[in-house]
Amino acid sequence: MITLKEIDRNNFFDVIKLKVAEEQSDFVASNMFSLAQAKAFPECVCLAIYHDDILVGFTMYCIDEEDKEYWIYRLMIDSKHQSKGYGKAAMEKLIEKIKEDIQHRVIYISFEPVNDWAKQLYEKLGFAEDGRVIDGEVVYKLEY
Ligand SMILES: CC(C)(COP(=O)(O)OP(=O)(O)OC[C@H]1O[C@@H](n2cnc3c(N)ncnc32)[C@H](O)[C@@H]1OP(=O)(O)O)[C@@H](O)C(=O)NCCC(=O)NCCS
Numbered sequence: 001m002i003t004l005k006e007i008d009r010n011n012f013f014d015v016i017k018l019k020v021a022e023e024q025s026d027f028v029a030s031n032m033f034s035l036a037q038a039k040a041f042p043e044c045v046c047l048a049i050y051h052d053d054i055l056v057g058f059t060m061y062c063i064d065e066e067d068k069e070y071w072i073y074r075l076m077i078d079s080k081h082q083s084k085g086y087g088k089a090a091m092e093k094l095i096e097k098i099k100e101d102i103q104h105r106v107i108y109i110s111f112e113p114v115n116d117w118a119k120q121l122y123e124k125l126g127f128a129e130d131g132r133v134i135d136g137e138v139v140y141k142l143e144y
Contacts, residue, residue, distance in 0.1 A: 057090060059090060070106070105143060109122055119138075
Protein backbone atom coordinates (compact mmCIF):
# COMPACT_ATOMS: atom_id res chain seq x y z
CA MET A 1 0.00 0.00 0.00
CA ILE A 2 1.20 3.52 -0.80
CA THR A 3 1.35 6.06 2.03
CA LEU A 4 2.61 9.63 2.29
CA LYS A 5 4.68 10.45 5.37
CA GLU A 6 6.32 13.53 6.82
CA ILE A 7 10.03 13.99 6.42
CA ASP A 8 11.87 14.19 9.72
CA ARG A 9 15.13 13.10 11.34
CA ASN A 10 14.22 9.44 10.80
CA ASN A 11 13.98 9.52 7.00
CA PHE A 12 15.75 12.73 5.90
CA PHE A 13 19.01 11.05 4.85
CA ASP A 14 17.16 8.33 2.94
CA VAL A 15 14.94 10.87 1.15
CA ILE A 16 17.92 12.84 -0.14
CA LYS A 17 19.45 9.62 -1.49
CA LEU A 18 16.46 8.95 -3.77
CA LYS A 19 17.35 9.54 -7.43
CA VAL A 20 15.63 9.50 -10.80
CA ALA A 21 17.34 8.01 -13.88
CA GLU A 22 20.14 10.09 -15.42
CA GLU A 23 18.03 10.98 -18.49
CA GLN A 24 15.20 12.20 -16.23
CA SER A 25 17.38 14.54 -14.19
CA ASP A 26 16.19 17.66 -16.06
CA PHE A 27 12.56 16.87 -15.20
CA VAL A 28 12.72 17.34 -11.45
CA ALA A 29 14.92 19.16 -8.92
CA SER A 30 16.89 17.07 -6.44
CA ASN A 31 15.15 16.27 -3.19
CA MET A 32 17.94 18.14 -1.40
CA PHE A 33 17.03 21.27 -3.38
CA SER A 34 13.29 20.82 -2.72
CA LEU A 35 13.79 20.37 1.02
CA ALA A 36 15.96 23.49 1.11
CA GLN A 37 13.32 25.38 -0.90
CA ALA A 38 10.64 24.32 1.58
CA LYS A 39 12.69 25.79 4.43
CA ALA A 40 12.70 29.19 2.71
CA PHE A 41 9.13 28.85 1.34
CA PRO A 42 7.27 27.41 4.32
CA GLU A 43 4.03 27.07 2.33
CA CYS A 44 5.69 24.07 0.58
CA VAL A 45 4.77 20.72 2.11
CA CYS A 46 7.26 17.89 1.49
CA LEU A 47 6.17 14.26 1.80
CA ALA A 48 7.98 10.95 1.49
CA ILE A 49 6.26 8.24 -0.57
CA TYR A 50 6.32 4.75 0.91
CA HIS A 51 5.28 1.41 -0.53
CA ASP A 52 4.56 -0.56 2.64
CA ASP A 53 7.76 0.12 4.65
CA ILE A 54 9.96 0.92 1.67
CA LEU A 55 10.74 4.54 0.82
CA VAL A 56 10.18 4.92 -2.94
CA GLY A 57 9.72 8.60 -3.72
CA PHE A 58 9.11 12.20 -2.84
CA THR A 59 6.50 14.87 -3.51
CA MET A 60 6.07 18.53 -2.63
CA TYR A 61 2.93 20.62 -2.90
CA CYS A 62 1.76 24.01 -1.68
CA ILE A 63 -0.76 26.76 -1.85
CA ASP A 64 1.09 29.07 -4.19
CA GLU A 65 1.78 32.50 -2.74
CA GLU A 66 0.85 34.27 -5.99
CA ASP A 67 -2.44 32.68 -7.06
CA LYS A 68 -3.38 31.13 -3.68
CA GLU A 69 -4.20 27.83 -5.39
CA TYR A 70 -2.84 24.31 -4.87
CA TRP A 71 0.17 23.34 -6.97
CA ILE A 72 1.97 20.03 -6.96
CA TYR A 73 5.52 21.27 -7.42
CA ARG A 74 7.43 17.99 -7.31
CA LEU A 75 6.87 14.29 -7.86
CA MET A 76 9.58 11.69 -8.20
CA ILE A 77 9.87 7.94 -7.84
CA ASP A 78 13.35 6.52 -7.36
CA SER A 79 14.61 4.92 -10.59
CA LYS A 80 14.70 1.47 -8.96
CA HIS A 81 11.01 1.69 -8.13
CA GLN A 82 9.54 3.21 -11.30
CA SER A 83 6.84 1.64 -13.54
CA LYS A 84 5.28 -0.29 -10.67
CA GLY A 85 2.25 1.97 -10.27
CA TYR A 86 3.68 3.87 -7.28
CA GLY A 87 3.72 7.29 -8.95
CA LYS A 88 0.08 6.99 -9.91
CA ALA A 89 -0.97 5.68 -6.48
CA ALA A 90 0.98 8.45 -4.71
CA MET A 91 -0.70 11.07 -6.88
CA GLU A 92 -4.12 9.57 -6.08
CA LYS A 93 -3.33 9.82 -2.35
CA LEU A 94 -2.11 13.38 -2.65
CA ILE A 95 -5.11 14.47 -4.72
CA GLU A 96 -7.41 12.87 -2.13
CA LYS A 97 -5.63 14.79 0.63
CA ILE A 98 -5.83 18.13 -1.22
CA LYS A 99 -9.50 17.60 -2.07
CA GLU A 100 -10.32 17.55 1.65
CA ASP A 101 -9.86 21.32 1.49
CA ILE A 102 -13.22 22.30 0.10
CA GLN A 103 -12.27 25.99 0.06
CA HIS A 104 -10.43 25.16 -3.16
CA ARG A 105 -11.60 23.73 -6.47
CA VAL A 106 -8.48 23.21 -8.58
CA ILE A 107 -5.03 21.59 -8.47
CA TYR A 108 -2.28 22.73 -10.85
CA ILE A 109 0.79 20.83 -11.97
CA SER A 110 3.41 21.57 -14.61
CA PHE A 111 5.97 19.53 -16.51
CA GLU A 112 8.55 19.74 -19.29
CA PRO A 113 6.83 19.35 -22.68
CA VAL A 114 9.11 16.41 -23.60
CA ASN A 115 8.19 14.52 -20.41
CA ASP A 116 5.67 12.23 -22.04
CA TRP A 117 5.64 9.85 -19.10
CA ALA A 118 4.46 12.62 -16.73
CA LYS A 119 1.96 13.87 -19.34
CA GLN A 120 0.37 10.42 -19.67
CA LEU A 121 0.25 9.93 -15.92
CA TYR A 122 -1.43 13.29 -15.27
CA GLU A 123 -3.94 12.79 -18.09
CA LYS A 124 -4.88 9.39 -16.64
CA LEU A 125 -5.56 11.10 -13.33
CA GLY A 126 -7.92 13.57 -15.00
CA PHE A 127 -5.64 16.58 -15.43
CA ALA A 128 -6.13 18.61 -18.60
CA GLU A 129 -4.19 21.34 -20.31
CA ASP A 130 -4.69 24.75 -18.76
CA GLY A 131 -3.29 26.65 -21.75
CA ARG A 132 -0.37 28.28 -19.94
CA VAL A 133 3.32 27.59 -20.30
CA ILE A 134 5.34 28.85 -17.32
CA ASP A 135 9.17 28.84 -17.39
CA GLY A 136 8.96 26.44 -20.36
CA GLU A 137 6.69 24.00 -18.51
CA VAL A 138 3.19 23.06 -19.67
CA VAL A 139 0.55 23.76 -17.01
CA TYR A 140 -2.19 21.18 -16.39
CA LYS A 141 -5.14 21.48 -14.03
CA LEU A 142 -7.54 19.17 -12.24
CA GLU A 143 -10.85 20.74 -11.23
CA TYR A 144 -12.71 19.18 -8.33
C1 LIG B 1 6.86 10.28 -13.73
C2 LIG B 1 7.00 9.34 -12.52
C3 LIG B 1 6.71 10.11 -11.23
C4 LIG B 1 5.95 8.20 -12.69
O1 LIG B 1 6.01 7.34 -11.59
P1 LIG B 1 6.02 5.75 -11.78
O2 LIG B 1 5.78 5.13 -10.47
O3 LIG B 1 7.26 5.36 -12.49
O4 LIG B 1 4.78 5.55 -12.77
P2 LIG B 1 3.59 4.48 -12.66
O5 LIG B 1 4.18 3.11 -12.60
O6 LIG B 1 2.67 4.88 -11.57
O7 LIG B 1 2.90 4.65 -14.08
C5 LIG B 1 2.05 5.74 -14.36
C6 LIG B 1 1.85 5.86 -15.83
O8 LIG B 1 3.09 6.24 -16.43
C7 LIG B 1 3.22 5.60 -17.71
N1 LIG B 1 4.43 4.76 -17.69
C8 LIG B 1 4.75 3.76 -16.84
N2 LIG B 1 5.95 3.25 -17.13
C9 LIG B 1 6.40 3.94 -18.20
C10 LIG B 1 7.60 3.88 -18.97
N3 LIG B 1 8.58 3.02 -18.70
N4 LIG B 1 7.73 4.77 -19.98
C11 LIG B 1 6.77 5.66 -20.26
N5 LIG B 1 5.60 5.76 -19.56
C12 LIG B 1 5.43 4.91 -18.55
C13 LIG B 1 1.96 4.81 -17.92
O9 LIG B 1 1.04 5.67 -18.61
C14 LIG B 1 1.49 4.56 -16.54
O10 LIG B 1 0.14 4.35 -16.43
P3 LIG B 1 -0.46 2.84 -16.51
O11 LIG B 1 0.27 2.04 -15.49
O12 LIG B 1 -1.91 3.04 -16.19
O13 LIG B 1 -0.19 2.37 -17.89
C15 LIG B 1 8.42 8.71 -12.44
O14 LIG B 1 8.68 7.99 -13.62
C16 LIG B 1 9.53 9.72 -12.20
O15 LIG B 1 9.92 9.95 -11.05
N6 LIG B 1 10.08 10.31 -13.28
C17 LIG B 1 11.18 11.24 -13.17
C18 LIG B 1 10.77 12.54 -12.52
C19 LIG B 1 9.61 13.20 -13.22
O16 LIG B 1 9.54 13.27 -14.43
N7 LIG B 1 8.69 13.72 -12.39
C20 LIG B 1 7.55 14.45 -12.87
C21 LIG B 1 7.96 15.86 -12.96
S1 LIG B 1 6.61 16.87 -13.40
